[in-house]
Amino acid sequence: MTKDVFEEEKAEEGFEPLIVAYCCNWCSYAGADLAGTSRFEYPTNIRIIRIMCTGRMDAALVLETLRMGADGVLIAGCHPGDCHYQKGNFIMEKRYDYIKKAVESGGIEPERVRLEWISASEGGKFAALVREMTEQIKELGPSPFRAVDNSKEGAGNE
């Protein structure tokens, strides 16, 4: 739906997406940290928010993040079986199905939301994922909820 409505905005060149990443404290956040300390290069379009576990993440928070103007949301947790709290990531995996459906019913492309497993040793994977997701969101175009059209200045180049 949003694809047709905001075709003009998407056509603008130089759009820099804003991606909010919710990373679990024990694996993905450490993975993101490793990506930094290992000096892997990845786009600056991502804003990382540390959470204790993906299983603790409220489903409504994803939709609220998109509603507040984020172009994409990444939820990153420990690999299945590696959760610090035993089954937090399994809880998120189930909840993710509903999140996708809710995002779709809210009129937003479900491709804007992704759930990935990143361990503390996968700095390279994190960097590659951010690169890939940035490209994916660029193809989708800006979120319809962007308060200010910063497609020219670029949200990630602040």
Place this chain on the structure above:
Amino acid sequence: MSDKEKLKRKTDAAIDALKSPRLRWVMGRSQVKMEIDEGKYRKAVDSIMQEENERHMISGALKEKGVLTVEELAELTGLQPDRIVQHIIALRRTGAIIEAGEKNNQYLYKLI
């Protein structure tokens, strides 16, 4: 109403639906071992999710405009009038909305 406004209304309803106790309760059930069929359970959650979305679209429109008829609600939400009547019956039963007069031979409804 512009497409952007319609989209905002739709997304806000989806957020409210996700926060609703009814949907939270059924979504939370997936975390415990159940004796019911997984397929049936998912189907039930999907239908509850859709119902909650639609009800929050109705209550969102009523919150914004005050009092509205079924026809006006259909126009604002994009839902079919018969579907709105079904939700109004359910919402009236739970005491969420009441009748508030008449307009063009149609009942007006408002949130409590």
